[in-house]
Amino acid sequence: MSIEARxxxxxxxxxxxxxxxxxxxxxxVLFGPSGCGKSTLLRCIAGLNAAPSGRCVVNGEVxxxxxxxLPTHQRPLGYVFQExxxxxxxxxxxxxxxxxxxxxxxxxxxxxxxxxxLLGIGHLLERRTAGLSGGERQRIAIARALLTSPRxxxxxxxxxxxxxxxxxxxxxxxxxxxRELDVPVIYVSHAPDEVARLADHIVAxxxxxxxxxxxxxxxxxxxxxxxxxxxxxxxxxxxxxxxRDAAWSLARVAFPGGCLWVRDGGHNKGxxxxxxxxxxxVSLALSPATDTSLLNSLPVVVDQLADDSHPALALxxxxxxxxxxxxxxxxxxxxxxxxxxxxxxVWAQIKAVALIx
Numbered sequence: 001m002s003i004e005a006r007x008x009x010x011x012x013x014x015x016x017x018x019x020x021x022x023x024x025x026x027x028x029v030l031f032g033p034s035g036c037g038k039s040t041l042l043r044c045i046a047g048l049n050a051a052p053s054g055r056c057v058v059n060g061e062v063x064x065x066x067x068x069x070l071p072t073h074q075r076p077l078g079y080v081f082q083e084x085x086x087x088x089x090x091x092x093x094x095x096x097x098x099x100x101x102x103x104x105x106x107x108x109x110x111x112x113x114x115x116x117x118l119l120g121i122g123h124l125l126e127r128r129t130a131g132l133s134g135g136e137r138q139r140i141a142i143a144r145a146l147l148t149s150p151r152x153x154x155x156x157x158x159x160x161x162x163x164x165x166x167x168x169x170x171x172x173x174x175x176x177x178x179r180e181l182d183v184p185v186i187y188v189s190h191a192p193d194e195v196a197r198l199a200d201h202i203v204a205x206x207x208x209x210x211x212x213x214x215x216x217x218x219x220x221x222x223x224x225x226x227x228x229x230x231x232x233x234x235x236x237x238x239x240x241x242x243x244r245d246a247a248w249s250l251a252r253v254a255f256p257g258g259c260l261w262v263r264d265g266g267h268n269k270g271x272x273x274x275x276x277x278x279x280x281x282v283s284l285a286l287s288p289a290t291d292t293s294l295l296n297s298l299p300v301v302v303d304q305l306a307d308d309s310h311p312a313l314a315l316x317x318x319x320x321x322x323x324x325x326x327x328x329x330x331x332x333x334x335x336x337x338x339x340x341x342x343x344x345x346v347w348a349q350i351k352a353v354a355l356i357x
Contacts (some may be wrong), residue, residue: 001023001024001025001059001060001184002021002022002024002057002059002120003020003022003023003024003025003028003056003057003058003059003152003184003186004020004021004022004055004056004057005018005019005022005041005045005054005055005056006018006019006020006054006055006056007041007044007046007051007054007056008053008054009040009044009049009050009051009054011040014035014037014207016037016040016041016051016208016209017208017209018037018041018205018208018209018210019210020203020210020213022186022201022203022213023184023200023201024058024059024184025182025184025200025202026178026184026185027178027184027185027186027187027198027199027200028184028185028186028187028199028200028201028202028203029187029189029194029195029198029199029201029202029216030042030186030187030188030189030203030205031189031190031195031199031202031203031204031229032190032204032205032206032211033190033203033206034190035239036205036206036207036208037207037208037209038188038189038190038205039055039156039157039188039203040208041205041341042087042154042156042186042188044056044154045063045154045186046072046079046154047063047064047069047070047071047072047073047075047125048072051064052069053066054069058152058184059106059151059184060074061151063075066208071285074259076148076149076150076151076152077148077150077151077152077153077154078099078144078145078146078148078150078152078153078154079145079154079155079156080138080141080142080145080153080154080155080156080158080181080278081141081156081158082156082158082160082161083161083257084129084134084137084138084140084141085141086129086137086140086141086144086180087129088128088129088130089195090124090128090129091125091127091128091129092121092124092125092126092127092128092129092132092140093125093126094319095140095144095222096112096115096116096125096140096143096144096147098144099143099145099146099147099148100112100147100148102147102148102149102225102318103147103148103149106321110147110149110181110183111144112147115143115146115158116143118143118173118175118176118177118180118181118203119139119140119142119143119148120139120173121136121139121140121143122270124136124140126236133166134161134162134166135162135166135169135170138158138159138161138162138170139170139173141158142155142158142177145306146181146183149168150183151183151184152184152185152186153183153184153185153186154185154186155185155186155187155188156188157188157189157190157191158174158187159189159194160259161193171194171197171357174197175197175198175357178198179272180228180262183222187199188257190274192229193229193356195229196216196274196276196356196357197274197356197357198228198234199216199340200215200216201213201214201216202214202215202216202219202220204219204227206239211227212225212227216236216318217235217236217237217238217324217325218325219298220233220234220235220236220321220327221235221316221317221325221326221327222317222328223304223305223306223315223316223317224304224306226308226315226327232255232279232280232329233278233279233315233329234276234277234280234281234327235276235277235325235327236274236275236276236356237255237260237274237275237276237277237324238251238255238272238273238274239254239255239259239260239272239273239275240253240254240255240270240271240272240273241253241267241268241269241270241271241273242254242259242269243269244264245253245264245310246264248261249263249264250263250264250295251264251265251267251355253275253355255275255324256320256321256322256323256324257298257320257321257322257324258298258299258320258321258324260275260277260296260298260350260353261295261296261353262275262354262355263352263355265355273355273356273357274355274356274357275353275354275355276353276354276356277327277350277352277353277354277355278352278354279315279324279326279328279329280326280329281350281352281353282318282326282327282328282329282348282349282350282351283328283330283348283349283351284316284318284326284328284330284334284338284340284346284347284348284349285338285346285347285349286338286346286347287346287347288347292349294349294350294351295350296349296350296353297347297348297349297350298320298326298347298348298350299343299345299346299348300318300319300320300326300345300346300347300348301318301319301343301344301346302318302340302341302342302343302345302346303315303317303318303319303342304316304326304342305317305335305340305341305342307332308329311332312329312331312332313329313330313332314329314330314331314332314335315319315327315328315329316328316329316335316340316347317331318348320348326348326350328348334355
């Protein structure tokens, strides 16, 4: 299962030129600064922007190629904009019915009751949309998009208009959609926390071009082209809660290659969570540390070394087990003192680990 997206479209002072093969399931996040072409690419996939020589194939179904281009209304997609496009004169239920009518004649992929339950909007059905909060309106917009039975869900910065408190309230609904639905999502964002919590695959864009594309953990651990989510380079790992220490309010998270102690986020044992580890919080040693306040120390192997943004610094990619990676930022002087080189076994001492979902 895959999504092909190849488009070239020129605007005054800007050209979109991308050729992507994306996974046909999970959440792909288009990430980059404002004006880099994320929303333009999304609109091309939807058929809202005319890109005559483009190609768009969604899990084997051709939406556009050199011979044809389906208009937007014939593409089985759901589109969620930054501002909810709801009918203010209709009730929530009537807005949802409008979405369901678009799916007439096709298999209902997400049932009415299921969409309402997933987005937590059952108590709002008889209300008019004009009096609802921004977060409630956006949840209704997503439910309506799901009721169209989309084969692809496109989301263009759906949290951009919400303040921090409303974003924090909204994020669990998106995470639940991520876990429980089998509809592929392409999600536009320039917010690091959204990328870290939602993305399975990331496309980093700049000035209309793709800088990097691949699984989240793989792209974030690159040292040749470090993608910074916010203030610093770092990685996101997915793991399972295997132990909770109530006495110290800590939880132990197992991931491929090791375990980490984190602040207890209230997740049950067996829950799948994500943790974020910044490169600046990972130091290196030639032997296991003793008499230290650090809870987390892991045996790792140096994979790659690269210059960082300042000439005094280096960025080191570390292999943990067979399938996980960390980044460490250290001075070039420290790297030389330790004699770091690819293939060398060292210990990673981790100062802080953020549980992000």
